[in-house]
Amino acid sequence: MTLDHTRLSRQSGSPINVSFEFFPPKTDEMEATLWESIERxxxxxxxxxxxxxxxxxxxxxxxxxxxxxxxxxxxxxPAAHLTCVAASKEDVLDVVHSYREAGVRHIVALRGDPVDGLDARYVAHPKGFQQTCDLVEAIKKVGDFEVSVSAYPEKHPEASSLDADIDALQAKVDAxxxxxxxxxxxxxxxxxxxxDKVRARGITIPVVPGILPVLNFTQTAAFAEKTQxxxxxxxxxRFEGLENDPKTRRLIxxxxxxxxxxxxxxxxxxDFHFYTMNRADLVYAICHLLGLRAQK
Incomplete structure (x- = not known):
């Protein structure tokens, strides 16, 4: 692979854009790690x-x-995630309004995983939103929210086919x-x-690749199996034989x-969306290679 790396720099005008995903902390120690990562x-x-x-x-x-x-x-x-799982429409919209009051204007609207885990069957709340497109439409009616949704290059595990999954994406776009x-x-x-399939369908919104740096290959492989x-x-x-060698794993x-x-x-x-796992150093290094530099 040969690249002209000079074209990657924002300073040279190349429009490289990134976004980062974090998860809310459960402990004081995790809170400190999260905010160190955000500041980094x-x-x-x-x-x-x-x-x-x-x-x-x-x-x-x-x-x-x-x-x-x-x-x-x-x-x-900030973009706040929101799901349809185990909540009535009223409860979900209460969350939307609370985000708005907090100054949030971007929501990542998701159906959400089944309450009993990825292996369980999803069942919509009887008084809730049945699918993501319904949630997107409701959020848009509340106010001037930017709404992001999910897409699955290898299809959602519950979708009957990739084409059917692109149908679902089309419904979210239409909403x-x-x-x-x-x-x-x-x-x-x-x-x-x-x-190629998405664009052939006439879907024109940005479809940003989600990038997951492999901090722990065993855990990543297990999650990948569940999400197909x-x-x-x-x-x-590349990770073979490195189970007990975390320093080399990070380099790989x-x-x-x-x-x-x-x-x-x-x-x-x-455009790239990085799943940070609340850890900054690896993502920061990758962004540096993309030509991004800290803005003072």
Whole structure:
């Protein structure tokens, strides 16, 4: 792979844009780690930073507290996650209004995982939103929210086919979605083929690749299996024998993620959404390779 790295720098005018995902902390120690990561990444001037929302709204208060603090204490634009799971329409819209009152103007609207975990069957709340497109439409009626939704290059595990899953994405776009963010993937060809299908369908909103640096290969592989995300053999081979060598794992993780994003840039991709796992150093290094520099 040969790249003209000079074109990657914002200073040379290349429109490389990034966003970062965090999850709300459960302990004081995790809170400290989160805010250290936010402070480390904030100078890179991301488009937005998203904060996840636990299964069945289990992190509702912590998500709200985190995004409210981001609004008050940083220049960042937070995007609060919101799901349909285990809540009535009234309860979900109460959360939307509370975000609005806190100064949040961007919501990541998701159906959400089943209450009993990824292996369980999803059942909509009897008085709730049945699917994501219904939630998107309701959020748009509340006010001037930017709404991001999910997309699945290898299809959602519950979808009957990739085409059916793109139908679901189309419904979310028709309901008013402004952007899609993909499930993580490791094979760039999968993403590019997916984008060919999405654009052929006439979907024109940005579909931002979700990038997951592999901090722990065993955990990542287990989660990938549940989400039916493929792990290329070459990636597994790179982490082979490093189970008890975290320092080398971090170096390999940085190399793999850097190769992935630089290859996507070479194919014309300019926007990236990083699943940070509340850890900044690896993501910061990758962004540096993309040509991003801290803004003073």
């Amino acid at each position: 990444l904030a100078p890179l001037n991301p488009n937005f930073v998203s904060v996840t929302y636990g299964a069945a709204g289990s992190t509702r208060e912590r998500t709200h507290a985190t995004v409210a603090r981001i609004v008050k204490e940083t220049h960042l634009k 008013g979605a402004d952007r899609a963010i993909t499930q993580f993937f490791f094979d760039n060809d999968v993403y590019m083929r997916f984008m 995300t493929s792990i290329p053999a070459w990636l597994a081979n 993780a940085a190399a793999c993620a850097a190769e992935q994003v630089l290859d996507l840039v070479d194919q014309g991709v300019n």
